[in-house]
Amino acid sequence: xxxxxxxxxxxxxxxxxxxxxxxxxxxxxxxxLSGGKNVRADVQRRVMDAVSALGYHRNENARSMRPGHTSGxxxxxxxxxxxxxxGGFALGVEEVAATYGRRILLGNTGEVLARETQLISxxxxxxxxxxxxxxxxxxxxxxxxxxxxxxxxxxAARSIPGVSADTVLLDDTSGAYEGTKRxxxxxxxxxxFLGNSVSVSTATRRFEGFCQALAEFxxxxxxxxxxxxxxxxxxxxxxMEQILQHSAPPTAVFSANNRNTIGALEAISAARxxxxxxxxxxxxxxxxxxxxxxxxxxxxTISHDPKALGAEAARMLFSRLDGDxxxxxxxxxxxxxxxxxxxx
Amino acid sequence: xxxxxxxxxxxxxxxxxxxxxxxxxxxxxxxxLSGGKNVRADVQRRVMDAVSALGYHRNENARSMRPGHTSGxxxxxxxxxxxxxxGGFALGVEEVAATYGRRILLGNTGEVLARETQLISxxxxxxxxxxxxxxxxxxxxxxxxxxxxxxxxxxAARSIPGVSADTVLLDDTSGAYEGTKRxxxxxxxxxxFLGNSVSVSTATRRFEGFCQALAEFxxxxxxxxxxxxxxxxxxxxxxMEQILQHSAPPTAVFSANNRNTIGALEAISAARxxxxxxxxxxxxxxxxxxxxxxxxxxxxTISHDPKALGAEAARMLFSRLDGDxxxxxxxxxxxxxxxxxxxx
DNA sequence: TACGGTGTTGTTATCGTTATCACAAACCTG
DNA sequence: CAGGTTTGTGATAACGATAACAACACCGTA
Numbered sequence: 001x002x003x004x005x006x007x008x009x010x011x012x013x014x015x016x017x018x019x020x021x022x023x024x025x026x027x028x029x030x031x032x033l034s035g036g037k038n039v040r041a042d043v044q045r046r047v048m049d050a051v052s053a054l055g056y057h058r059n060e061n062a063r064s065m066r067p068g069h070t071s072g073x074x075x076x077x078x079x080x081x082x083x084x085x086x087g088g089f090a091l092g093v094e095e096v097a098a099t100y101g102r103r104i105l106l107g108n109t110g111e112v113l114a115r116e117t118q119l120i121s122x123x124x125x126x127x128x129x130x131x132x133x134x135x136x137x138x139x140x141x142x143x144x145x146x147x148x149x150x151x152x153x154x155x156a157a158r159s160i161p162g163v164s165a166d167t168v169l170l171d172d173t174s175g176a177y178e179g180t181k182r183x184x185x186x187x188x189x190x191x192x193f194l195g196n197s198v199s200v201s202t203a204t205r206r207f208e209g210f211c212q213a214l215a216e217f218x219x220x221x222x223x224x225x226x227x228x229x230x231x232x233x234x235x236x237x238x239x240m241e242q243i244l245q246h247s248a249p250p251t252a253v254f255s256a257n258n259r260n261t262i263g264a265l266e267a268i269s270a271a272r273x274x275x276x277x278x279x280x281x282x283x284x285x286x287x288x289x290x291x292x293x294x295x296x297x298x299x300x301t302i303s304h305d306p307k308a309l310g311a312e313a314a315r316m317l318f319s320r321l322d323g324d325x326x327x328x329x330x331x332x333x334x335x336x337x338x339x340x341x342x343x344x
Numbered sequence: 345x346x347x348x349x350x351x352x353x354x355x356x357x358x359x360x361x362x363x364x365x366x367x368x369x370x371x372x373x374x375x376x377l378s379g380g381k382n383v384r385a386d387v388q389r390r391v392m393d394a395v396s397a398l399g400y401h402r403n404e405n406a407r408s409m410r411p412g413h414t415s416g417x418x419x420x421x422x423x424x425x426x427x428x429x430x431g432g433f434a435l436g437v438e439e440v441a442a443t444y445g446r447r448i449l450l451g452n453t454g455e456v457l458a459r460e461t462q463l464i465s466x467x468x469x470x471x472x473x474x475x476x477x478x479x480x481x482x483x484x485x486x487x488x489x490x491x492x493x494x495x496x497x498x499x500a501a502r503s504i505p506g507v508s509a510d511t512v513l514l515d516d517t518s519g520a521y522e523g524t525k526r527x528x529x530x531x532x533x534x535x536x537f538l539g540n541s542v543s544v545s546t547a548t549r550r551f552e553g554f555c556q557a558l559a560e561f562x563x564x565x566x567x568x569x570x571x572x573x574x575x576x577x578x579x580x581x582x583x584m585e586q587i588l589q590h591s592a593p594p595t596a597v598f599s600a601n602n603r604n605t606i607g608a609l610e611a612i613s614a615a616r617x618x619x620x621x622x623x624x625x626x627x628x629x630x631x632x633x634x635x636x637x638x639x640x641x642x643x644x645t646i647s648h649d650p651k652a653l654g655a656e657a658a659r660m661l662f663s664r665l666d667g668d669x670x671x672x673x674x675x676x677x678x679x680x681x682x683x684x685x686x687x688x
Numbered sequence: 689t690a691c692g693g694t695g696t697t698g699t700t701a702t703c704g705t706t707a708t709c710a711c712a713a714a715c716c717t718g
Numbered sequence: 719c720a721g722g723t724t725t726g727t728g729a730t731a732a733c734g735a736t737a738a739c740a741a742c743a744c745c746g747t748a
Binding site: 358359360370371374375378402403406407408409410411412413447622 | 733
């Protein structure tokens with residue numbers, strides 16, 4: 001009683017109901033909502049009143065079904081939202097997508113290939129206009145155009161052999177090379193390497209750059225000091241502990257990503273507290289990490305903005321969607337990284 | 345020539361096309377795809393072959409239009425994806441949603457009310473089954489049931505006066521109270537406060553807990569040492585610098601969120617490098633921050649898991665959607681925070 | 689052989705929206 | 719004021735998918 005709500009709960013309001021309420025046809029409502037061309041001003045007002053009285057929202061799914069219309073959705077598959085890096089990445093994608101009037105369907109793959117396959121297939125079913133994927137790194141059959149219904153795809157941060165798609169990468173190799181070189185020039189000769197999963201292309205590229213720089217100085221990586229495959233902070237910490245306990249510990253450590261950097265810093269910090277390490281090794285850290293520069297550990301950061309990476313991926317996608325770039329050839333965009341100076 | 349692709353680009357494949365290719369009717373395709381009940385085995389095989397030959401994906405938008413079906417989408421509006429905290433939060437939501445077979449529509453509001461309003465309206469138009477919102481804190485007309493088409497809403501991390509919706513909050517007040525008390529018990533008497541925007545309910549609640557503890561020790565906050573409204577790291581850093589330059593600096597500083605904690609640590613670290621501070625103040629930090637415990641600053645963390653917060657919000661939403669909880673009364677879930685010990 | 693049941697397939701109608709067409713009224717223009 | 723154009727409105731069909739119904743073949747049984 002006294003309920004101002006003309007509709008009861010459950011079923012959502014349709015154009016038809018708004019039309020009845022306003023005493024016009026569905027078409028007049030539709031026209032009014034699409035700008036009001038060829039609708040009398042007073043009728044428009046009646047329609048808008050009905051819309052707000054009933055709390056009507058256009059059904060975008062139904063709209064997008066009509067020929068010519070698109071869903072306005074972009075599918076984004078990320079490996080690990082819990083990593084601040086990918087939060088920034090997602091933000092970059094979201095902001096650019098918003099300026100293009102698109103929304104984001106977000107999925108987290110957790111570095112699991114099956115989940116990535118499932119997510120992408122679902123996204124296609126939901127009629128996304130395009131996909132932005134940080135691939136887990138496995139075989140890419142599910143990333144072939146036929147599996148995607150020929151929707152534009154942009155790979156981000158990592159590339160997949162055999163998949164020809166627009167890709168935004170970091171300048172992994174040259175960044176790692178420059179950083180390592182800088183440390184060698186500073187006199188270090190014994191440098192360890194901490195890396196994430198070998199199947200991830202960034203890991204490979206960064207290791208390459210690392211080795212290149214060593215080779216230039218006539219050095220080769222010491223197998224004892226190369227630890228790869230650490231995907232999270234605890235694993236990275238254990239790896240660093242192992243390095244610190246080496247009978248001939250390195251004077252510098254290259255960390256290939258932010259998880260490894262944090263684990264390494266934790267291990268150094270703990271070892272120092274325990275007194276087992278007095279002069280910590282110098283870190284060469286790929287990826288920015290909040291507070292890393294404030295730790296009492298000499299560090300050289302190879303930095304870049306994950307948000308810029310996401311934004312660039314989105315821009316590449318929209319250049320396809322808007323027909324600004326139509327060549328079937330895949331583009332590769334290398335986002336520059338900046339190698340700083342040794343701090344602290 | 346030699347093109348194995350029966351369809352050219354552009355238009356997506358429909359049931360009808362699959363049906364023609366397999367020499368059956370659309371219904372037979374549909375039935376096959378829905379489990380194959382009452383479809384001969386050899387026909388099913390023919391259909392599946394056609395599906396994979398044409399690269400067909402069911403149009404989920406069209407499916408969800410049919411009576412009884414739902415979109416399978418959850419709308420999530422977050423204030424700042426660039427903050428690692430909300431990345432973790434989004435991950436918690438995503439993981440729970442995935443177990444319920446739902447996908448996530450993600451929007452970033454950037455703490456802008458107009459953007460939040462627009463996002464939510466769009467989400468409703470896209471037929472989301474429910475909404476999870478970290479509100480910016482402004483007036484909540486757009487969060488009233490009528491504006492949402494009576495879709496279930498869960499507010500997370502912050503509440504809005506006048507909006508009756510299921511809400512997941514942190515135990516802000518008691519966490520701040522306990523943390524502050526701990527520091528007072530340790531002998532501190534001059535404690536500063538760094539907080540984010542006053543319009544945000546968490547900021548208010550944490551300040552309340554802070555004041556309560558002070559009052560219990562017969563103290564009142566010193567207006568000179570209460571700086572609120574810092575929403576990002578640079579602003580927080582400037583605020584902390586101001587505090588450090590005070591003629592009678594505090595021996596402890598309460599930081600109400602992770603942005604303020606990082607800014608404060610940066611300021612302390614810089615001041616120490618510059619020699620203007622020798623004994624840093626003890627920090628009471630709400631929110632976990634990676635590496636904060638490894639800095640050479642005594643710190644007491646009031647910690648909790650943002651992912652758990654997101655997961656709990658999602659569970660509350662699904663308890664509505666699945667009809668496990670039907671009361672019109674709004675629930676409030678208080679996620680416990682844990683107050684640690686003073687470190688370093 | 690007639691009959692009910694079951695299993696397999698196709699036809700029709702519908703979901704919410706809007707482009708297209710149809711039509712009437714109002715507005716020009718000479 | 720005849721003839722044409724513009725403006726405002728409604729009816730119909732279509733987008734892709736699938737419940738509901740209809741149709742038919744085939745089985746076993748009386």
